[in-house]
Amino acid sequence: MSRRPFTPKVVTANLLVEGDVVYLSADDRWVPALRDAEIQEDEAIAEARLLDASSQSDTVVGVYLAEVKHGPDGPEPVHFREAFRASGPTNYPHGKAHEAQ
Amino acid sequence: MYQYDDFDRAFLAERNAQFRAQVERRLDGSLTEDEFKPLRLMNGVYLQLHAYMLRVAIPYGTLSADQMRVLAELAERWDKGYGHFTTRQNIQYNWPKLRDIPDMLDRLGDVGMHAIQTSGNTIRNVTADHFAGAAADEIVDPRPYAELLRQWSTDHPEFQFLPRKFKIAVTGSPNDRAVTKAHDIGLVAKERDGEIGFEVLVGGGLGRTPMVGKTLREFLPVADLLPYCEAIVGVYNRLGRRDNKYKARIKITVHETGIEEIRNLVEARFAELRPLFDGSDMNALRRIEAQFAPPAFRTSSQLPERLDPALQAWIDTSVTAHKRADHAIVTISVKAHGATPGDASAEQMRLMADLAERYAYGELRISHEQNVILPHVRRADLPAIYAALNKAGLGTANVGLASDIIACPGMDYCALATARSIPVAQGIATALEAIERDIGALKIKISGCINACGHHHVGHIGILGLDRAGVENYQITLGGDGTETMAVGERAGPGFAYDQIVPAVERLVRAYLDLRTDPSETFLAAYRRLGAAPFKAALYPDEEAAHAA
Ligand code: HEM
Numbered sequence: 105m106s107r108r109p110f111t112p113k114v115v116t117a118n119l120l121v122e123g124d125v126v127y128l129s130a131d132d133r134w135v136p137a138l139r140d141a142e143i144q145e146d147e148a149i150a151e152a153r154l155l156d157a158s159s160q161s162d163t164v165v166g167v168y169l170a171e172v173k174h175g176p177d178g179p180e181p182v183h184f185r186e187a188f189r190a191s192g193p194t195n196y197p198h199g200k201a202h203e204a205q
Numbered sequence: 206m207y208q209y210d211d212f213d214r215a216f217l218a219e220r221n222a223q224f225r226a227q228v229e230r231r232l233d234g235s236l237t238e239d240e241f242k243p244l245r246l247m248n249g250v251y252l253q254l255h256a257y258m259l260r261v262a263i264p265y266g267t268l269s270a271d272q273m274r275v276l277a278e279l280a281e282r283w284d285k286g287y288g289h290f291t292t293r294q295n296i297q298y299n300w301p302k303l304r305d306i307p308d309m310l311d312r313l314g315d316v317g318m319h320a321i322q323t324s325g326n327t328i329r330n331v332t333a334d335h336f337a338g339a340a341a342d343e344i345v346d347p348r349p350y351a352e353l354l355r356q357w358s359t360d361h362p363e364f365q366f367l368p369r370k371f372k373i374a375v376t377g378s379p380n381d382r383a384v385t386k387a388h389d390i391g392l393v394a395k396e397r398d399g400e401i402g403f404e405v406l407v408g409g410g411l412g413r414t415p416m417v418g419k420t421l422r423e424f425l426p427v428a429d430l431l432p433y434c435e436a437i438v439g440v441y442n443r444l445g446r447r448d449n450k451y452k453a454r455i456k457i458t459v460h461e462t463g464i465e466e467i468r469n470l471v472e473a474r475f476a477e478l479r480p481l482f483d484g485s486d487m488n489a490l491r492r493i494e495a496q497f498a499p500p501a502f503r504t505s506s507q508l509p510e511r512l513d514p515a516l517q518a519w520i521d522t523s524v525t526a527h528k529r530a531d532h533a534i535v536t537i538s539v540k541a542h543g544a545t546p547g548d549a550s551a552e553q554m555r556l557m558a559d560l561a562e563r564y565a566y567g568e569l570r571i572s573h574e575q576n577v578i579l580p581h582v583r584r585a586d587l588p589a590i591y592a593a594l595n596k597a598g599l600g601t602a603n604v605g606l607a608s609d610i611i612a613c614p615g616m617d618y619c620a621l622a623t624a625r626s627i628p629v630a631q632g633i634a635t636a637l638e639a640i641e642r643d644i645g646a647l648k649i650k651i652s653g654c655i656n657a658c659g660h661h662h663v664g665h666i667g668i669l670g671l672d673r674a675g676v677e678n679y680q681i682t683l684g685g686d687g688t689e690t691m692a693v694g695e696r697a698g699p700g701f702a703y704d705q706i707v708p709a710v711e712r713l714v715r716a717y718l719d720l721r722t723d724p725s726e727t728f729l730a731a732y733r734r735l736g737a738a739p740f741k742a743a744l745y746p747d748e749e750a751a752h753a754a
């Protein structure tokens with residue numbers, strides 16, 4: 105049985121207190137910007153990072169692996185849902201992308 | 206309006222203190238997320254795409270000016286300055302922090318409001334006709350019955366873990382503005398030999414399997430209301446499919462069991478329950494009814510025949526006949542062209558509260574169409590109200606027209622969404638603004654996934670946002686109807702890409718303008734007369750050309 109090859113992922117979640125979307129960085133911090141997230145290229149390591157992140161339930165909720173692709177400034181979303189999570193709603197300038205500016 | 210008594214206040218304070226302690230225990234790590242999630246859902250707290258969401262019930266859509274001011278205060282102090290009115294007469298705050306939610310609930314408690322049972326597999330906010338107590342066509346004000354049901358269902362120990370959510374709607378008018386046929390239980394007040402009772406509908410719903418509610422009892426006397434509803438929910442609690450969440454609503458139970466068998470089971474259970482209700486429920490109802498006495502109406506002169514055209518246009522769309530000839534019902538459009546349907550800023554909420562106090566005996570309503578109502582207004586005050594609304598961006602004369610769109614939050618906020626709804630609504634409203642008066646009555650309803658929170662099944666034009674291989678795609682349904690003649694819309698054909706859906710809707714309404722016999726024939730009437738074919742031809746012109754070739 106052939107398995108689909110592993111595609112790049114990031115570990116993502118929402119902050120427990122604020123609810124904000126965050127990503128796991130290479131130095132084990134929860135960062136708000138997708139471009140600062142660590143890209144997981146290896147399935148076993150990705151699963152291990154996910155497991156570790158899931159144990160931090162005092163900081164984050166709803167941890168999962170989201171598919172990304174490589175961009176010039178770091179990871180970029182593949183699916184439009186992740187694009188909205190990364191930049192916020194499209195009907196108001198409320199997303200964290202706007203707030204960071 | 207219903208005023209909380211000491212019992213209500215004590216119950217709410219205790220419940221809020223309980224939830225505050227649960228939040229604290231979650232934050233200090235003594236509750237896991239798995240343990241906490243059902244507790245927060247019981248109190249209306251969801252986790253959405255970008256943040257938590259707090260859903261606050263506005264029972265049967267009725268609100269005092271003071272309550273509206275507190276809703277504004279919550280938006281300002283703990284959110285981003287606005288709230289979203291929903292199709293189930295709730296208000297949702299999209300950005301609260303978990304730590305702040307207990308404070309928000311306490312503040313709501315000060316004015317007798319809460320978020321209890323706005324989520325979870327419980328009996329949800331009981332909704333009602335938003336013109337209740339005011340409409341000219343009304344047989345009886347449905348709100349006292351809705352309040353009785355609210356008191357009965359709130360924290361009802363038997364019904365905290367139903368197979369699935371359970372929604373009840375009540376109307377006191379033959380013209381159904383409460384979508385009773387799309388509810389788990391729909392109650393339609395009737396008069397028989399001078400006595401008030403209800404036609405009881407059961408098993409309506411939208412979502413992935415839309416169903417029109419079926420009549421369970423033609424006429425239920427008021428005195429039997431609670432035991433009969435308790436029998437229905439009890440039968441459902443036992444039979445409902447807990448093995449499959451997509452088959453767990455009562456509409457599926459009714460469909461699989463058959464309405465006859467359900468009726469036998471309900472009547473048998475009712476026979477057991479009826480003697481247990483000793484009349485104290487009817488005493489409670491009489492106390493509640495006294496609180497819904499109409500305001501002390503002041504007389505009003507009529508408006509002059511000729512009015513300023515902008516004012517006339519607003520009156521034509523926003524004003525509905527009141528049971529008193531010298532009064533009117535005003536629907537405030539929270540749907541300015543290009544704005545997010547149902548969103549109101551804190552300033553707008555405050556202005557509406559002020560207007561209610563000054564001109565509407567202190568009362569407001571929220572409609573399932575995501576607008577705000579001033580239920581009792583002296584006709585002579587209409588010009589002043591319009592002027593004040595217009596200054597605040599609330600004077601849009603589009604109620605009932607193409608841009609008065611119901612849209613769910615969709616993928617801009619909702620974690621379950623498969624596509625966005627809000628920008629589609631914004632695009633359609635803007636595109637049709639210039640011709641919508643010519644188009645006339647038209648209901649466009651948009652959902653961002655198959656759960657159908659935006660009622661797309663019952664839109665004259667329904668739009669369902671889907672994810673087709675990683676791209677937003679929009680399916681159109683035609684001929685839906687959410688009133689007493691409820692019909693589920695039919696799929697028109699293949700879906701449209703995000704940048705094609707607004708032009709597609711534009712083609713549809715332009716086709717209607719060509720097809721109608723005269724301006725008095727509405728979109729729905731033309732669709733019913735002609736069937737889907739000419740509308741499909743307008744939606745898929747290339748296909749037509751291919752067939753012709
Ligand atoms: C934003 C978070 C929301 C979530 C997670 C959510 C979830 C759901 C789900 C799962 C269903 C399908 C239930 C079923 O078929 O068993 C549903 C139905 C429904 N929801 Fe929502 N919803 C949300 C927001 C809203 C909003 C904003 C409204 C009002 C605008 C709304 C009103 C409704 C209505 C009217 C239905 C269909 C009627 C029914 O069959 O129950 N919901 N919702």
Ligand code: SF4
Nearest residue numbers: 613619622653654658
């Ligand atoms: S219809 Fe779907 S997208 Fe819209 S609010 Fe309901 S669950 Fe969310």
